[in-house]
Amino acid sequence: MAKLTMTVNGKTVSAEAEGRTLLSSFLREGLGMTGTHVGCDTSQCGACVVHVDGQAVKSCTVLAHDVAGADVRTIEGMANPDGSLGKIQQAFQDHHGLQCGFCTPGMVMSAAALLAENPKPTEAEVRHHLEGNICRCTGYHNIVKAVLAASGQDVSKIAAE
């Protein structure tokens, strides 16, 4: 065990962690931040996506000690300062971009990474970017719609399927 310090959602945090502790475990078990979900634990499903220094990563496949000192952002950091839903989260609610909600933290973090790099993506770009995020409920259509809406684009012509 060794002490590990990083910035999570703007706050400096420290906790003890073993060499093998994954970033996902550090967040959930070390810091009690269970918004980051672990679906497959094999880097397939994307439920555990967080940002490390602005880059989307699968936190189940990153060692916590390997990102010591980094600036980490999780789903808990996506709400507005007053606690209301952030823009992407609100779009997911407005467009029914979730059903069970398990994949949603990863979807929102992946979407945020996309919009930071490409503020007005096309539908094809959104679908390509979300390749590493698996949702077993929605069929993706409303997730894609929510991301496009969050980018400020008109989605009224995208029919619900």
Place this chain on the structure above:
Amino acid sequence: MHNFDFVKPSTIAEAVKALSDGDAQALSGGQTLLPSMKQRLAAPGTLVSLTGIAEMKGVCKGDGGLHIGAATPHAVVAREAAAHYPALAALAGGIGDPAVRSRGTIGGSIANNDPAACYPAAVLASGATVVTNKRQIAADDYFQGMFTTALEEGEIVIEVRFPIPQKAAYVKFNQPASRFALTGVFVAKFGDGVRVAVTGASNNGVFRWTEGEKALSSSFSADAVKGLSVDPAEMISDLHGTPEYRAHLVKVLTGRAVAQANG
């Protein structure tokens, strides 16, 4: 996974020293090694992270081509190589998914030499040079079969130097679940000839399709390979494809890559 000691050196010399312990293993982006360790296929006593070594990161134009630091993630190559070597940038931008591309590195990919990985095809087709802490290794000597390279114990890939071809393209046929290449072909046309490297298809890992190279060196067109056939004898057989299917893909994808390279 079993526990281990974690160290993160900031220089190559420190990393080499840490790796001299026989039970130590180098860790780059970890997108293959960490899943392998979870499955207990690997259980090193010490993991030596190479991602904190500044001199092993970055993309720059250098002597004879494009130099890419071994610890440079795929996403950075996709972005920064685009202006210099578009086919290589496109290959990097098509590996795995965006979150995997944020972490996975070129050095990790070619040190592992997975028979279905994309980068080995680019390195071999480009005739790149693999620079380690000890020496420079030509791509033709570096890849020595599935998961096997010329690297010795404790030797680290520092940089890969790519000559830039006149024309090039990489086309892969995705295995839809893993997004690894069921077969992938990288075609590179240089002033003195064409090189064709195939990944995903052979039991011997990445290889050069010399018959295709010969035909394309006389005529760089998709039609030039149409009459050829690829021997399925050494091709991988699994539930995703027969050897004959993969052999056929080698030819088809080479044609598509040439068409794409010709724009």
